[in-house]
Amino acid sequence: MNDNANVSSSASSGGDLSELKAQPTRLYGRRLGKPLRQRQAELLEKELPRFSLIHPENPTIDFPKSTSEMPLWLEIGFGSGEHISKEMERGEKRYIASEFFENGICSLLGRLIETEKETGNFPNVRLWAKDARVLLDALPTASLDGVCLFFPDPWPKKRHSKRRFVHPDNLKRLARVLKPAGKWRVATDHPVYQEWIKEVMTHQNLFQIFEPATTRPEGWSPTRYEAKAFREGRECLYWEFKNKGLSEIK
Numbered sequence: 569m570n571d572n573a574n575v576s577s578s579a580s581s582g583g584d585l586s587e588l589k590a591q592p593t594r595l596y597g598r599r600l601g602k603p604l605r606q607r608q609a610e611l612l613e614k615e616l617p618r619f620s621l622i623h624p625e626n627p628t629i630d631f632p633k634s635t636s637e638m639p640l641w642l643e644i645g646f647g648s649g650e651h652i653s654k655e656m657e658r659g660e661k662r663y664i665a666s667e668f669f670e671n672g673i674c675s676l677l678g679r680l681i682e683t684e685k686e687t688g689n690f691p692n693v694r695l696w697a698k699d700a701r702v703l704l705d706a707l708p709t710a711s712l713d714g715v716c717l718f719f720p721d722p723w724p725k726k727r728h729s730k731r732r733f734v735h736p737d738n739l740k741r742l743a744r745v746l747k748p749a750g751k752w753r754v755a756t757d758h759p760v761y762q763e764w765i766k767e768v769m770t771h772q773n774l775f776q777i778f779e780p781a782t783t784r785p786e787g788w789s790p791t792r793y794e795a796k797a798f799r800e801g802r803e804c805l806y807w808e809f810k811n812k813g814l815s816e817i818k
């Protein structure tokens with residue numbers, strides 16, 4: 569990691585990387601939006617435990633043996649779960665879905681229960697209803713095939729740059745848990761975050777970087793925030809970084 573890179577200060581990137589502070593351990597953002605209705609409170613109490621059987625030290629044991637050949641992916645900040653729902657329909661991957669916003673967790677729980685009823689099978693999704701960074705620190709080295717981070721909170725003000733998920737501290741976490749050549753997919757419509765991602769990724773050496781796509785790549789599922797960006801006329805950028813699997817971070 570080239571933490572001391574000589575990075576020029578740029579207003580468009582929402583802060584200077586060379587002055588970036590460590591990630592705060594405290595979470596910022598909403599845990600609760602509108603007060604929960606009774607049905608949502610019941611979902612959290614009765615259904616969340618059923619879908620939350622994650623053993624961070626060996627996450628694959630929570631999935632049926634019949635799915636053991638399927639790649640294991642993590643989605644960080646799934647929002648209301650539109651992307652995960654589409655991925656369930658595709659049926660190609662197992663997912664750990666991480667989110668701490670309770671209304672969003674309830675939305676995904678509702679979809680998981682519907683899928684279970686329709687198909688008669690327990691969906692290939694397990695929930696982590698807490699800060700994704702705690703899970704990243706607990707997972708074994710090289711345990712994930714891929715990670716999705718779609719439309720993360722942009723924190724566009726310079727003084728909030730340390731709260732952005734694309735942060736050198738989190739790059740180390742991601743590079744450790746991803747398998748060598750594991751994929752890290754990121755998308756955002758926010759111009760400040762787009763510049764920030766380019767700057768952070770240019771000044772690191774844990775991931776192989778590629779130019780972002782300007783249309784959603786084939787095989788990626790849509791998200792709610794992407795749909796909002798399209799409606800409001802904002803351009804989205806889509807990156808897929810490849811983990812170099814460097815031994816010094818193991």
Ligand SMILES: C[S@@+](CC[C@H](N)C(=O)[O-])C[C@H]1O[C@@H](n2cnc3c(N)ncnc32)[C@H](O)[C@@H]1O
Pocket residue numbers: 595597598644645646647648666667668669672698699700701717718719720721733791792793794
């Ligand atoms: C702007 S929303 C995007 C939601 C969704 N990915 C989409 O594209 O529709 C970002 C989400 O990330 C969640 N989030 C932020 N930091 C997180 C963290 N450390 N762990 C898990 N979720 C997080 C927030 O609660 C929020 O719901």
